[in-house]
Amino acid sequence: MLREHTCGELTIDNVGAETTICGWVQKSRDLGGMTFIDVRDRYGITQIVFNMEVDEGLCKEARGLGREFVIKVSGKVVERSNKNPNMATGDIEILAEKLEVLSLSKTPPFLIEDETDGGEELRMQYRYLDLRRGPVKKNIELRHRVLKVTRDLLDAVGFLEIETPYLIKSTPEGARDFVVPSRMNQGQFYALPQSPQTFKQLFMVGGFDKYFQIVRCFRDEDLRADRQPEFTQIDCEMSFVEQDDVLSTFESFMKLLFKDILNIDLVDFQRITYDEAINTYGSDKPDIRFEMKITDVTKVAQGKGFNVFDESELVVAINASGCAGYSRKQLDALTDFVRTPQIGATGMVYVKYNDDGTVKSSVDKFYSEEDLREWANVCGAEAGDLLLLLSGPKQSTLAAMGELRLKIGGELGFRESGTFAPLWVLDFPLLEKDIETDQWHAMHHPFTSPKKEDIEFMESDPGRVRANAYDMVINGIELGGGSIRIHERGLQDQMFKLLGFTKEEAEEQFGFLLNAFEYGAPPHGGIAFGFDRLVALLGGSESIREYIAFPKNNAGRDVMLDAPSAISKEQKKELGL
Numbered sequence: 157m158l159r160e161h162t163c164g165e166l167t168i169d170n171v172g173a174e175t176t177i178c179g180w181v182q183k184s185r186d187l188g189g190m191t192f193i194d195v196r197d198r199y200g201i202t203q204i205v206f207n208m209e210v211d212e213g214l215c216k217e218a219r220g221l222g223r224e225f226v227i228k229v230s231g232k233v234v235e236r237s238n239k240n241p242n243m244a245t246g247d248i249e250i251l252a253e254k255l256e257v258l259s260l261s262k263t264p265p266f267l268i269e270d271e272t273d274g275g276e277e278l279r280m281q282y283r284y285l286d287l288r289r290g291p292v293k294k295n296i297e298l299r300h301r302v303l304k305v306t307r308d309l310l311d312a313v314g315f316l317e318i319e320t321p322y323l324i325k326s327t328p329e330g331a332r333d334f335v336v337p338s339r340m341n342q343g344q345f346y347a348l349p350q351s352p353q354t355f356k357q358l359f360m361v362g363g364f365d366k367y368f369q370i371v372r373c374f375r376d377e378d379l380r381a382d383r384q385p386e387f388t389q390i391d392c393e394m395s396f397v398e399q400d401d402v403l404s405t406f407e408s409f410m411k412l413l414f415k416d417i418l419n420i421d422l423v424d425f426q427r428i429t430y431d432e433a434i435n436t437y438g439s440d441k442p443d444i445r446f447e448m449k450i451t452d453v454t455k456v457a458q459g460k461g462f463n464v465f466d467e468s469e470l471v472v473a474i475n476a477s478g479c480a481g482y483s484r485k486q487l488d489a490l491t492d493f494v495r496t497p498q499i500g501a502t503g504m505v506y507v508k509y510n511d512d513g514t515v516k517s518s519v520d521k522f523y524s525e526e527d528l529r530e531w532a533n534v535c536g537a538e539a540g541d542l543l544l545l546l547s548g549p550k551q552s553t554l555a556a557m558g559e560l561r562l563k564i565g566g567e568l569g570f571r572e573s574g575t576f577a578p579l580w581v582l583d584f585p586l587l588e589k590d591i592e593t594d595q596w597h598a599m600h601h602p603f604t605s606p607k608k609e610d611i612e613f614m615e616s617d618p619g620r621v622r623a624n625a626y627d628m629v630i631n632g633i634e635l636g637g638g639s640i641r642i643h644e645r646g647l648q649d650q651m652f653k654l655l656g657f658t659k660e661e662a663e664e665q666f667g668f669l670l671n672a673f674e675y676g677a678p679p680h681g682g683i684a685f686g687f688d689r690l691v692a693l694l695g696g697s698e699s700i701r702e703y704i705a706f707p708k709n710n711a712g713r714d715v716m717l718d719a720p721s722a723i724s725k726e727q728k729k730e731l732g733l
């Protein structure tokens with residue numbers, strides 16, 4: 157090695173030793189007779205001191221060092237007179253005796269400090285410089301640890317990590333495929349896997365009863381802060397299990413992971429049904445760090461001459477406890493919020509139950525104080541509380557209320573990082589209808605099994621069929637989801653038919669799986685976790701980009717590589733494009 161120590165390991169115990177370290181110049185300070193250089197590597201920062209009196213030439217050389225030069229310094233470890241308790245190496249410095257510049261550096265385009273002046277786009281363009289910054293490095297280290305602990309935990313309970321191919325045929329997870337043209341089979345394309353779903357099911361047929369893989373998945377869909385076109389899953393599947401077995405296996409896994417990584421004991425996961433989640437929290441991934449449940453007030457709010465409510469399918473309320481003091485401005489801001497196109501409500505009604513016992517609402521014209529007190533009763537509101545009401549079509553109103561609930565919860569400080577409220581959401585509908593095409597789609601994916609007792613409705617009333625499907629949710633983040641699968645050819649055929657596949661189409665796309673089911677498929681089920689999201693949650697952030705070494709931007713571009721990009725005429729020709 158060119159170095160004897162890293163920049164993070166010298167302490168008072170090393171005083172007197174001769175050593176050599178290597179690293180990047182973080183900063184230099186020139187104090188007349190002395191020049192101080194901070195040298196940084198992955199492990200920390202060490203201060204080097206160059207003394208005019210000891211070696212004038214060397215000191216002058218040190219003054220010529222620019223930020224981010226790569227240097228090798230040898231010298232003696234000495235105790236600092238001016239100690240820095242905030243640094244691991246803050247008790248010592250190295251009295252330089254030899255200096256070698258290993259690499260020059262241009263002035264970096266942004267400050268390589270914990271707090272930088274670089275915007276995200278610039279940092280991504282120079283991600284290799286961004287990676288030198290402390291917080292980014294910490295995120296990447298965390299990711300590594302979560303990868304390692306995940307593998308250890310799953311290995312310990314008998315899961316085998318088995319890889320699956322990337323150049324495949326489409327797997328339906330509800331997004332568009334990224335496709336790769338085949339040179340050897342002109343005019344034909346591979347699809348990159350949206351997930352290894354069908355492969356892991358084939359592993360079950362193949363007798364590997366506990367499979368996992370930390371695997372890249374590719375989905376061509378519109379991007380948001382917590383989405384990337386390629387992302388990583390912890391993909392798992394088990395044979396001879398029922399839903400409860402999968403839930404308990406992965407609840408234990410998650411508890412052990414949180415214990416290992418954060419030293420936090422997660423509480424037992426709540427279990428609620430999809431319907432309950434939607435009706436009480438307006439979301440299938442509720443943040444249950446706080447209550448503020450949604451109450452259906454349709455009955456008490458209708459019939460008093462307020463048209464907006466009278467003509468609505470649903471009127472719902474949340475009780476913002478202790479918020480009666482909200483100002484006009486705060487209430488206007490909330491109204492503006494619910495009216496934004498993303499939330500889509502037409503307006504918001506409020507009722508303040510003031511501390512002095514008076515009641516004030518935006519609908520005083522239509523409702524007597526008695527009426528409004530009745531609302532309070534239904535919603536459990538007391539003096540000092542603020543009731544917020546939305547109305548409209550059932551689904552969209554609940555969704556809008558769910559968003560408003562999160563917004564208020566955030567404002568009231570209920571959504572701070574550091575606490576974790578895990579739950580399972582169960583009994584998802586098997587199917588959802590695309591209103592535009594009037595076609596049923598699998599809510600999870602086409603391999604998810606319906607509940608036994610609902611199979612009889614698959615033909616007559618598909619919308620009411622519930623699936624053996626579940627999501628793991630922590631703090632309003634869908635960390636993972638899975639299902640017990642169909643393992644009988646007949647039922648799988650029926651499912652494809654419901655989804656609008658002809659026999660031929662099903663055979664053409666999924667013949668391999670349907671055939672496999674004819675050779676002794678064990679009952680099986682599994683789950684996949686969004687690994688990037690999991691690491692971000694453990695790291696206390698919502699942006700998965702911060703935990704991916706080379707992420708893509710919101711337009712799906714890698715701004716460092718400048719990809720995607722055009723390919724040459726020759727390449728196109730070769731591919732028959």
Ligand code: ASP
Binds near residue numbers: 638
């Ligand atoms: N393949 C599914 C997904 O990617 C997860 C599963 O059902 O196991 O969401």
